Amino acid sequence: MYGQKENISLPSGLANQLKHLYGPDARIVAQAPVGGGDINEAYHLVLQDGRDLFLKVHANVAADFFTAEASGLAALRQAGLPVPEVLGCGRNYLLLSYVKSARKSRDYWQQLGYELAKLHHSDPTAFTCGHRFGFMQDNYAGSTRQHNRPSDSWVDFFRTQRLQPFLKLCWSYFSSEEKRLAEQLLAHLEDRLIEPDFPSLLHGDLWCGNVMTGPDGSPVFIDPSVSVGFREVDIAKTELFGGFTGEFYDAYQEACPLDPGYPERRDLYNLYPLLNHLHLFGNAYHTAVTRILRHYA
Numbered sequence: 001m002y003g004q005k006e007n008i009s010l011p012s013g014l015a016n017q018l019k020h021l022y023g024p025d026a027r028i029v030a031q032a033p034v035g036g037g038d039i040n041e042a043y044h045l046v047l048q049d050g051r052d053l054f055l056k057v058h059a060n061v062a063a064d065f066f067t068a069e070a071s072g073l074a075a076l077r078q079a080g081l082p083v084p085e086v087l088g089c090g091r092n093y094l095l096l097s098y099v100k101s102a103r104k105s106r107d108y109w110q111q112l113g114y115e116l117a118k119l120h121h122s123d124p125t126a127f128t129c130g131h132r133f134g135f136m137q138d139n140y141a142g143s144t145r146q147h148n149r150p151s152d153s154w155v156d157f158f159r160t161q162r163l164q165p166f167l168k169l170c171w172s173y174f175s176s177e178e179k180r181l182a183e184q185l186l187a188h189l190e191d192r193l194i195e196p197d198f199p200s201l202l203h204g205d206l207w208c209g210n211v212m213t214g215p216d217g218s219p220v221f222i223d224p225s226v227s228v229g230f231r232e233v234d235i236a237k238t239e240l241f242g243g244f245t246g247e248f249y250d251a252y253q254e255a256c257p258l259d260p261g262y263p264e265r266r267d268l269y270n271l272y273p274l275l276n277h278l279h280l281f282g283n284a285y286h287t288a289v290t291r292i293l294r295h296y297a
Contacts, residue, residue, distance in 0.1 A: 014090065017095065031055075069224070072135075076119065110250075113251025113253075133157040139227075158272075174290075
């Protein structure tokens, strides 16, 4: 249900940004809340000229929260991935192009697999400050800061920028034995992971809720948590909560075959998002986390 613009408290600077983008007469004439997110408020905005926009708002986030997301979307767009266009960004908001969702095309899942493979084969060197892995800035996994200090070792990056910080956030949930297992896993991570043949630009939060259908029925990727790493991370995340079809995996494998050892590493990569869920949502994720610790330590 659309309402008048006074029904939402507009972020500071948005009105001026709209005028800068679309002229002095630009104004919001209607808006509707958009559901689906756990962190931000979201709105479909309509301007006086009929233009549709998408606005994400959060009054109490870190100063770089939305600029970090904007940088990630810009990197993915530069690599050719279909994502919403960043139109503007402020301290408490992100303004994006509005994606009018339609029915999935008949080859939607194949397109999704091919698009992800194309992303993973793109050149990521512009985003890692002269190193192989990492990103040009820290960003966020949900509302949790994600560290991206560049490194030339994937295993070291995954240990120091992924597992160590999130294990620290969850330390109070663990028994003495579980803490010992975590420390043992970190110490011997080289025995469990391999270095990739090439670094890849990653979406970073690729569950089914972060892919939508565009106006032509093709996939559009949203809400990334971007870094440069091992492409197995993105594939592992698609398997964590399900929702991706066999056609998606077949297309990806055709374009960018996975190493035969990937299935054994999959759950270790998913330890990272599960730790974040344990941190954000509590003890319901403790069993899944400790099962992985016991398997790999």
